[in-house]
Amino acid sequence: MSRTPAAEHPHGKRNDMGRTAPPSRLRGEGLTLAYDQRTIAEDLTVAIPDDSFTVIVGPNACGKSTLLRALARMLRPRAGRVLLDGAELHSRPARQVARTLGLLPQSSTAPDGITVADLVARGRYPHQGLLRQWSRLDERAVRASMEATGVAALADRYVDELSGGQRQRVWIAMAIAQQTPLLLLDEPTTYLDIQHQIDVLDLCAQLHEEQGRTLVAVLHDLNHAARYATHLIALRDGRVVAQGPPGEIVTADLVHEVFGLRCQVIPDPETGTPLVVPAARRRAAV
């Protein structure tokens, strides 16, 4: 398998120039992604840097969720391959992959009448089997992930009684209980109000920093992406327009190229990361 840095970012105009490619356990090579007749991306190559909090951004229908689904083996690529630790994702045993790579899907359904603790416990699925039932290790993982996400106090509550923000935390807790070094999140902040969006993103940043997990998230909000990501991948029409640390790649030109939006990019007064300020209507006409 080719691991030459040159092959990695064929479309990356503004990728981390000159640097050697960081090590990457999860990568997609020459991916053609399609639903039925509709082709979303062709010959798409991405690598998720290890230990990064990678955020994929782009306009609607640019293929960002599709790419994430392919990386999470929810979607089998028409061509190309997704490699996890150098081996093709779809050819590896499902349970074994599930111990390395977790996914929080865009929408999940909680069974009626399930408690928070029971739902989080279902994250232990890949660690159990017919012969290996519930163990103290599972118990500890469930408790730790509930504590890390701040839902321990809700353990005996019913999931369907919780607010949207709390519910999202519980789902994240379930994904954490799976104890995968890589965790993919598909639009984890959608449907949440601004306070809970920040709450969830802070939680993600905390998981990334304190637990050393590699996170990959699809986010709609470019400013959130620029603030929280350590590595940003900007997609348009199924190809990578730019990738790298937000501070290096987020410019007014890039935003225009990716989103077709005139804007100013100023330093975020809180964090110093790039802050995208869309142009006002009068000036946009210029």
Next chain:
Amino acid sequence: MTLTQPSETRRGPVARPRGPRRTRGGRGAARAAGLLAALLLLAVVVVLSIAVGAKQLPLGTVWPGLTDPASAQYTVVHEMRLPRTLLGLTAGLALGLAGGVMQALTRNPLADPGLLGINAGASAAVVSAIAFLGVGAYSGYVWFAFAGAAAVSVLLYTVGGGRGATPARLALAGAALNAALLSYVNAVMLIDAASLDRMRFWTVGSLASARLDVVAQLAPFVAAGTALALALARPLNAMALGDDSATALGARPGRARAGAVVAVTLLVGAATAACGPIVFVGLIVPHLVRSLTGPDLRWLLPYCAVLAPVLLLGADVLGRVLGRPGELQVGIVTAVLGGPLFLHFVRRRRVARA
């Protein structure tokens, strides 16, 4: 990051299966104790089923009747009550488990062998066999019923989308198949008066014509179906969170769905073949059980397997008592009993949301 303690989201007075805090282990112990109690209940119903009937046996004579060939009750017990009781046990277990699996598979609280057309498939096969092939013997019906149930399951699975089947498509395909097959059964029975007569008893569902050899023929199918259903409890648990979550957890929804269809076919095919389409057992027992165990299928399915025969045998015994000097068919009793009971549950719990 402070987390506000939720208090505002609690919805109305809803009966909930469990009381306040209990540890995980404590809850497991409670569930195990409950299962034991259910088994005891089953034993009681089995004894009643052997004792109660046109010729009432004193409870004290049940055991000698079973074991002592010299006992005065030996013939009644072995010729009539025992086959009937064993059939009730087998069919009840099969229908309860099948209902639990189907409700999990379709994520639809209304899924049951009756509503998904599997019973109707068996009926259609039997009525065809009687009307067109001249099959008259009871033992002949069995295999036709089985074939009919299997054919409908396969059709249901294919029309519902195969490996990519969604719960909604499965439920819709089942409802459509059910309607079509029942019309066919009614049409044939209207045209052919003789087969109407023979079909009448079979289509309401009865344990009365039970024979030991039939039970023995069907037992392997039920055993295989039971083993498969219980083995699928964990994957189906994962699939309850949605196919994406299940895949992310390392389950294989396509494979599990195919396995579940096979399990349901084995269980429902065997039960329907032996006693005709018995409705409501597969629908109501999983509901009742869910309020005891919660949605964890590793507990829900074993509970279904024990409590469904309790309901079926209980209804059969009740039919023998109420219908004296004759008896009411068990299919009628479960439906008449099950309807109001189901309404009660709908009112008490939010069962409409699976």
